Amino acid sequence: MAVLDSLQGIEVMVVVDGKALTEYSTENDLVKHTNPAAAAHRQARTVTKYIESTTDKAFLVRLSVKAPFMLDCPHLCFAVTADGQSIYRPLMSKEGYARGEWLCEVEGVIGKLESRGQLAAMKFSEIKTTDEVTDSAALKIHKLETDRVGEISISVGRETNGKTAAFKGCAFSELDSDKKYHEKVLAKDGKSHGVILGDRKSWILPRILHTTPIDGIDFPLGVFRFKYRSAAALRTLHVLPQPDDAGPADEEAAVAGEDDELRDLDPELRERMKRLLARAKGSIKSEPKIKRDHSDSEEDVKPSKKVKPSKKKKQIGKTTIDLTEDSDEEVPVIPLD
Template sequence: MPRRNEFLDLSLPKGIHAAPVPGITAQIISRNKKSFPSYPSPDKEAIVEGDELSEYFSTRTVTTYIAVTNDTPFSIHLRVDRPYPQNMDCSKLQFEIFVDGKFVWDAWCHKPRYQENGNVWEEIIGGLKLGKGKGCEIKDFKFMGLKTNEESMSYTTLQRIRKSMAKIGKIEIKVYRTTYGKKGGDVKNSMKGFLTKNNREVPETALKGEAKSHGTTLDEGRKTIRGDVWRDTNKHGELPIIIFRFLYRSEEALRSLHIIEHSPAPSRSSSPENEYHANTDLSADQKKRVEDLLRSFRKPAGGGGGPSSQRKIKKENESGSRKRIKREEEPESSEMAAKRRRVAKGKGKAVIIDLIADNSGDDQKSGSSEMAAKRRRVAKGKGKAVKIDLIADSSGEDEEKFEFPNVAIDDEEPEVVKLIKDKDDEDDVDDEDDGLFVQDNDPRSKRPLWRGLDLFK
């Protein structure tokens, strides 16, 4: 028996298989025998309840997306290998190949040849074969990008284009178990319907918003050997045992379909030490020392800016503000209020109140000369005028400091009545901030008096 490796191209990658029939694989490869990037379809075949065929095809169909580029030649690689049974239960396996909905070729795994080759078989279909004998040519498959336009057309024409575009971008391979048949005959395939430079442009409305980007075109023909062809074969059960479905799109189209996820932006390291350890080669002892050092930096120092210290400062500020609000809301006398208003306005001068009044009610009889004389006496500092210093002390002991004003009548000099004791009469208080309105936080019995005398001198 010949060695099986003599009939296998070991440089080819492994293909895609279906679980119900292991050992039969298919894939799309490039000219240099590399597989295109492939992505399993996230969608499963729909199963119609009560329909046995839909359930059958759901388990036997394998759908795969592949990412392709413009003007790239491709081939279809088929293989039958272990663990497929050594003794085939049919005379041939038929691989019926469709590209963009058009039949292109039948590949045959003949039982005698499969056994002669050490229970292995494979074939690569790189294009559309036309003719037979010495006149057989092959036109290689190539991906071609679609172009869209905004051309408007009749409803009938648009529907026809939509129908043809529905099959674009799909390569399908159906595998059947067959018996008997006769060798030779014609192959019913055609060049008709493949993309060309003249028909690659389609109305955008014909795509119905589908993310289709490519179709298949045929390259220039060249001479080739046609290979095995069988006709009049019978299919066991008339149902394929496997359906391989490849949907080819550009990477951009696959991203729009969320087949390929968008590349996430590189994430920032959550902590500097992670980056440090990732980019340096340290011993276990050195890593431990670095971690201890970084941990000490993270601990809030006394009075530092750590969360606990911030909360403590906030608490102290809130309590302090509450204390100030409480003191400001303490009841105050009218004299203190008057003083506060004057201080706020920057004024603290004595106010002269004109108490000149004629109680006799004979002003009309006296005439304007008498009123003028009284005004002259007031202007000279004489008359019934009292100069009162309304600046009050807010020490809470106002009753002891107030003196009743003396009224100077007629020619007497007005007497200035001091409602604030002189500086020499104040209680001796050792305070370097004399002359400022400062209230200590000591108990009320020990608080110094309000001081503001120097502001009024």
């Protein structure tokens, strides 16, 4: 769940299939505003999270308020937007928070059909892409259309008392699902999905109040931002870790390759070489050398020159081979051609 230190008790989360999506912390974007005071205010009161979006999955926004939050105004407004467009603006009144707990779930856009209410659920839709060469004018159009997608935002603010008004509903504009957008305009931010409206169901029309922001629209109490991306996009953005390249299949293939190279050796020697190689893995040395047991009469001899291995012989890595494991008898070292 996303929380702000300045709004203790208020929790916001995006829910899919009854479970809150895992959130990944990230830095806030730089707030741009003509009023420097407003920009600084919003910058300090914004929290941004990445969440994973899955094609055709419906989602909702869950709003929760509980102690220790103290309501010091007639209403608290939660302005929910998706892809830069208004979805719903639920109000929490003093009466609604009288017991110190309030919960609201925003499932989608509420509309009106023949004097009856209906709700269109929000869901994630994959953006179709193309890498075909196109002119700059088309790229500008693609960028303009996709700039707003990829984010769910909830702005929390104090509101005055209001007067009852007739319900009008919200208009919502989706990306063209049949259109392909150039990868260049999506790659920088890793955008992969947009929000569309899905299944519709009957809904009770809410009571509408026209209220006014007490602190002004540029000075909210807090802003919760959720940037939704596919799992692949999150890996590209380094939000999720890359999958491990070396898996069990690769290890089995490496072992099989070693067995093929040792297959032509004498059976007893082959088994000994397998044991030696297994023990030597992970302890690679700078030069290949042979370790032997020396009798008391033998002296260690250090060559003055490095002996280069024959070009005709292949080395199995660079490792130390101990030929004294089971017996004192000499064992020949055979190159694997």
